[in-house]
Amino acid sequence: MKVAVFSTKSYDKEYLDKANENGKHELVYFESSLKPKTARLAENYDAVCVFVNDSITKEVIEQLSLLKIKAIVLRCAGFNNVDIESACNNNIKVLRVPAYSPNAVAEHAVALILTLNRKTHKAYNRVREGNFSIERLTGFELSGKTAGVIGTGKIGTVFASIMKGFGCNVIAFDAFQNKTLIDAGITYLPLEEVIKTADIISLHCPLTPETNHLINKNTLSLMKMGAMLINTSRGKLIDTDAAIESLKEGRLGYLGIDVYEQEEKLFFKDLSEIVILDDKISRLMTFPNVLVTAHQAYFTDNALSQIAQTTIQNLTDLENNSINSQNQVCINVIKQ
Numbered sequence: 449m450k451v452a453v454f455s456t457k458s459y460d461k462e463y464l465d466k467a468n469e470n471g472k473h474e475l476v477y478f479e480s481s482l483k484p485k486t487a488r489l490a491e492n493y494d495a496v497c498v499f500v501n502d503s504i505t506k507e508v509i510e511q512l513s514l515l516k517i518k519a520i521v522l523r524c525a526g527f528n529n530v531d532i533e534s535a536c537n538n539n540i541k542v543l544r545v546p547a548y549s550p551n552a553v554a555e556h557a558v559a560l561i562l563t564l565n566r567k568t569h570k571a572y573n574r575v576r577e578g579n580f581s582i583e584r585l586t587g588f589e590l591s592g593k594t595a596g597v598i599g600t601g602k603i604g605t606v607f608a609s610i611m612k613g614f615g616c617n618v619i620a621f622d623a624f625q626n627k628t629l630i631d632a633g634i635t636y637l638p639l640e641e642v643i644k645t646a647d648i649i650s651l652h653c654p655l656t657p658e659t660n661h662l663i664n665k666n667t668l669s670l671m672k673m674g675a676m677l678i679n680t681s682r683g684k685l686i687d688t689d690a691a692i693e694s695l696k697e698g699r700l701g702y703l704g705i706d707v708y709e710q711e712e713k714l715f716f717k718d719l720s721e722i723v724i725l726d727d728k729i730s731r732l733m734t735f736p737n738v739l740v741t742a743h744q745a746y747f748t749d750n751a752l753s754q755i756a757q758t759t760i761q762n763l764t765d766l767e768n769n770s771i772n773s774q775n776q777v778c779i780n781v782i783k784q
C-alpha cells in the first residue's frame with residue numbers, strides 16, 4: 449500500500465521502517481499534521497497514517513474521499529480526533545492500535561504521582577545547583593492513601609494493581625467492573641463517591657461526549673482538600689479553567705498531566721525560542737504543585753515497537769481484505 453504518514457517524528461520513521469520489513473508498504477513521511485490545509489498531500493496514496501493530534505474532521509474526510517483514500521490508520525488507541533461517522537459515510541475505513549503496552553501509560557501516571565508527592569523534580573534542580581538543603585521538600589507516603597481510578601480498562605487495571613502494590617486502598621469507577629480487580633481487593637463505587645473519597649484520582653477513561661470535562665467546577669468542589677489529580681488520558685477530560693481556580697483555592701493540591709485541552713498547538717513541538725501564546729498552560733506551569741509532560745506516557749521502546757508492528761499489520765490486512773475487527777473503529781463501537 450502507498451501510505452502518507454502524517455505528523456512524523458524521527459522515532460516514528462525509525463520504528464515504522466523497522467516494522468515494514470522488506471519495504472512491503474510504500475511509506476512516505478510528512479512532518480506536517482493532517483488538517484484541511486494539508487489533506488491535499490494525500491493525493492495518489494491509498495491510505496493516511498495519523499497520530500493523536502491530527503485533526504480528521506468532516507472537512508478533511510470529504511477531501512480524503514475525493515482523493516480516493518481507502519483508510520485512515522491511527523498510530524494510537526484513542527480515536528476522538530476522527531469524525532468516525534463521516535469516515536463511515538464516505539466509505540473510509542478507520543483502523544487503530546487498540547492495545548500497546550498499557551504498562552507504559554500506567555507507569556507514567558505513577559511517575560507523575562511519585563514526582564509530585566516526593567518533589568524529586570525540585571530536588572534534581574536544587575542538587576545540580578549545589579543546593580543540598582531539603583527544606584520544603586517534605587513529601588507524603590502512598591501507603592495507606594486512597595487512590596481512585598476512573599476507567600478500569602487496560603491501562604486503569606495496570607495502574608490499580610501498581611497502586612495496590614504501594615499499599616494504597618484502591619477504589620474505582622467504571623460502568624464495567626473488572627472481576628480480577630475486585631478479587632484483588634479493589635472496590636467499585638459510584639463516580640461521586642470515588643471523587644469525594646480519593647486522595648489521588650487518576651483518569652483512565654476515553655474522551656467521549658459523556659466524559660468531556662468530567663473534571664469540572666462541580667466535581668473539583670467535591671474533592672478532598674489537597675487531593676492529587678492525574679490525567680494521562682485525554683486533555684479535554686479536565687476543564688482547565690476550573691482546575692486553575694481549584695489550584696488557587698488549594699482544594700486541588702497537586703495536578704499531574706500528560707495531556708492538555710489545547711495540546712495540538714503545543715505538544716510534540718520545540719517552542720523553546722517562541723513566545724507561548726497559550727495563557728492557560730503558562731499559568732499552569734507557574735504552580736509549584738503542577739507537573740506537565742507533553743504526551744509521553746506511551747513513549748517507551750516496547751510501546752513504539754508494538755504500535756509500529758500493529759500499524760504495518762493493519763495496512764497488510766487492509767491490502768488482503770482481512771481486517772482484524774478489534775482494530776477497526778466503526779459507528780457501533782462509538783455508540784456502545
Ligand code: NAI
Nearest residue numbers: 526599600601602603604622652653654680681682745746
Ligand atoms: P480501554 O478501552 O481499555 O479502557 C477504557 C475504560 O474506560 C473502559 O473500561 C471503559 O468502560 C471506561 N469508561 C468509558 N467511559 C467511562 C466513564 N464515563 N467513566 C468511567 N469509565 C469509563 O482503554 P485504555 O487502553 O485503558 O486507554 C484509556 C485511555 O488512555 C485512552 O482512551 C486514551 O485516551 C488514553 N491513552 C493515553 C496515552 C498517553 O500516551 N497519554 C496512550 C494511550 C492511551
